[in-house]
Amino acid sequence: MTLLAGGSDDKSISRKRKRMDVEESRMVHKRRHTLESKFLELPHDIHHIIINEFLDTADILSLAHTSNAFRYLCYDLYLQRQSVIQKNASPDIHKRRITMRINKYTPRLALLILMSSLRSNHFAQVHACLWIDLDPLYHFQNMMFNFLENSQLIVTGLSFLYTPQTLQTLSSEVPSLMMRLLASVGASCTFFYMWENPQFNAVTTTINSFGHHLDSNHINVDAIRPAMDGIVSMDLPLSFFDSPTIRTLAPHLLQGSSITSLVLSCSKTATLQDILNDVKMPAVSTMVLLVLSDVTQISFPTEFFHRHQSLQRLTLTNGCSNPVNHIAQGSILELPPLRTVTISSNYSGWRMSDQSLLASVSINPTNYRCAHNGVFCDEVRLLVGAVSQYQDTSPKFPYCLTFPGRIRNHVKLHSQNCTCFPKAHDQLAVNVHTLVLKFTRIMGTDSPLKDWVAFSSYISKWLKWFPDLKSLQITYMGPSSHTPNTELSLAQSLKYQSSKDLQTFQCGTEENYTAWYFQHDHWIPQS
Structure with missing residues (x-):
C-alpha cells in the first residue's frame, strides 16, 4: 500500500509539472505574440x-x-x-528613385529574387536608373525582359556596359538584344549611355542560361522608336560598332527626335567619319566628338549641319599620346553659327559663317602629357596656331587655351632651350583682346616662390604672341600663389614687357583668385 501511495504522489507531481510547463509555454507564446504584434x-x-x-x-x-x-x-x-539596388536615405523603396545594377558579379539568387520573387507591382511608380552588363543580359535575357516589361518599373536612364571580349563573342546576338532592351525600357528612358570596360577585366563567364534566347535574325525596328524618341542624352563609344553585324545598329541608335546632347568617342578619325553619316538628331544642341588616338582632322558630311540646325555647342577634339612633330594641314573647318566651340590644336584653320552668337572658343592640346621639352613647345605653338587670325576686326568672344601638363617641370628645366615663344618670322595673333589661360600645377610645395618667379618670366615672354591683349585670366590648379603682391608683380611685368594694352587681369585657382584693373597708371584690385 505504501508503494502504491508513493507511486500515486509521483504521478500527481508529474501531472502538476506538465500543467506548469504547458502554462509556462502558453505564457511564453503569449509574450512572444505580444512582442511580435x-x-x-x-x-x-x-x-x-x-x-x-x-x-x-x-x-x-x-x-x-x-x-x-x-x-x-x-x-x-x-x-x-548585393548592390543590385542602390541604398538611399529613405528606407521606403516606394518613396525614392533608385539605381539598379546588374552585372556579371551579381549572385544568381539576387537575380532570381529580383525578377521572379517580387510582386508585379513591387516597383510600381519607382523611377530607376538601370545599369546592365552585356554578359548577364545575354544569359538571363528572357527573365530580364519579362521583368522590365511586366514589373511596372519606370526606367528613366539606361547605362549599358560591355567588354571587348564579350562583345566580340556575342556579336551575332547583340543587335536583337539591344533592340529588345530598348523596347523593354520604353519611352520613359531619358538618357542612354554605353561604357566599355577595360579588356583586363574581362573574364570567361560560367553563368548558366535561363530561358530561351531571342531570334538574332529578327529585329523589330519599330519597337525601339518610343525609346529613341524619348531619349534626351546619349553617350556612345564607337568601338561598340566595330563588328559588321553590330554596325547595322548604328542607323537605328543614332536617330532620335528628342536627343539634345550627344557624345561620341573613338580611337581613330576614320571610325567617326563613317558614323557621322548615320547621325540624324534634329533637336541636338550639344555635341561632343572625341578622337582619342588620332590627330587627323574630322571633316563633316555636306548636309550634316543642315540636319542639325539646333546645334549650339560643339566640342571637336583629337588626342594622341605619341609626340606630334607635324600635323598635316587639312581643309578649313567650316562651322555653322554656334554659341560655344571647343577644338583641339590640330584644327589650325576654321571659319564660322556667323560669329554674332559666339560666346567663347576653347582650344585644347592634342597631347596633355608631353614627355620632353621639344614636344611641349610644339604643343604650345600649335595652340597659338589654332587661334584664327583677325587682321581687321577683333573677336567679341574670349579664347580659352589649355596648356599641356607639366608646365612647372618645363619652366624649371628647359627655360634655356624653350621654343614656345614667338620668333621674328612667326605670324602673331593680332586683334585678340580677351584670353583665358588654363594650367595644371605651376608651383610645388617645396619652393613655391621660386616656381612662381619662373612661371611669371615664362608667361611674360609667351604673351608676346598676343600684342593687342586687353583682358587676361590665368587659372591654375593649387596650391595658390597667394603671397603678398605676387599677382600684382605679374600684372606689372605683363603690362611693361608684353601686353601694353592690358586693362584687366585675373589670376589664381578657381576657388581663390585676385582680379585687378588698370587705371591712372596703377593696378587696382577689384572688390
Whole structure:
C-alpha cells in the first residue's frame, strides 16, 4: 500500500509539472505574440532600421522565407546588400528613385529574387536608373525582359556596359538584344549611355542560361522608336560598332527626335567619319566628338549641319599620346553659327559663317602629357596656331587655351632651350583682346616662390604672341600663389614687357583668385 501511495504522489507531481510547463509555454507564446504584434505595429522605417542593423545577410534571407509580413522588406534589403539596388536615405523603396545594377558579379539568387520573387507591382511608380552588363543580359535575357516589361518599373536612364571580349563573342546576338532592351525600357528612358570596360577585366563567364534566347535574325525596328524618341542624352563609344553585324545598329541608335546632347568617342578619325553619316538628331544642341588616338582632322558630311540646325555647342577634339612633330594641314573647318566651340590644336584653320552668337572658343592640346621639352613647345605653338587670325576686326568672344601638363617641370628645366615663344618670322595673333589661360600645377610645395618667379618670366615672354591683349585670366590648379603682391608683380611685368594694352587681369585657382584693373597708371584690385 505504501508503494502504491508513493507511486500515486509521483504521478500527481508529474501531472502538476506538465500543467506548469504547458502554462509556462502558453505564457511564453503569449509574450512572444505580444512582442511580435507590437513589433509589427512599429513604423515601416523602424522595421527597416532594426533588421538592417542587427541581421546579417543570411538571417535577412531566412526572415524573408519565414515571415510574410517582412518578406518584401527583407528582399529589398538583400538586394541592397548585393548592390543590385542602390541604398538611399529613405528606407521606403516606394518613396525614392533608385539605381539598379546588374552585372556579371551579381549572385544568381539576387537575380532570381529580383525578377521572379517580387510582386508585379513591387516597383510600381519607382523611377530607376538601370545599369546592365552585356554578359548577364545575354544569359538571363528572357527573365530580364519579362521583368522590365511586366514589373511596372519606370526606367528613366539606361547605362549599358560591355567588354571587348564579350562583345566580340556575342556579336551575332547583340543587335536583337539591344533592340529588345530598348523596347523593354520604353519611352520613359531619358538618357542612354554605353561604357566599355577595360579588356583586363574581362573574364570567361560560367553563368548558366535561363530561358530561351531571342531570334538574332529578327529585329523589330519599330519597337525601339518610343525609346529613341524619348531619349534626351546619349553617350556612345564607337568601338561598340566595330563588328559588321553590330554596325547595322548604328542607323537605328543614332536617330532620335528628342536627343539634345550627344557624345561620341573613338580611337581613330576614320571610325567617326563613317558614323557621322548615320547621325540624324534634329533637336541636338550639344555635341561632343572625341578622337582619342588620332590627330587627323574630322571633316563633316555636306548636309550634316543642315540636319542639325539646333546645334549650339560643339566640342571637336583629337588626342594622341605619341609626340606630334607635324600635323598635316587639312581643309578649313567650316562651322555653322554656334554659341560655344571647343577644338583641339590640330584644327589650325576654321571659319564660322556667323560669329554674332559666339560666346567663347576653347582650344585644347592634342597631347596633355608631353614627355620632353621639344614636344611641349610644339604643343604650345600649335595652340597659338589654332587661334584664327583677325587682321581687321577683333573677336567679341574670349579664347580659352589649355596648356599641356607639366608646365612647372618645363619652366624649371628647359627655360634655356624653350621654343614656345614667338620668333621674328612667326605670324602673331593680332586683334585678340580677351584670353583665358588654363594650367595644371605651376608651383610645388617645396619652393613655391621660386616656381612662381619662373612661371611669371615664362608667361611674360609667351604673351608676346598676343600684342593687342586687353583682358587676361590665368587659372591654375593649387596650391595658390597667394603671397603678398605676387599677382600684382605679374600684372606689372605683363603690362611693361608684353601686353601694353592690358586693362584687366585675373589670376589664381578657381576657388581663390585676385582680379585687378588698370587705371591712372596703377593696378587696382577689384572688390
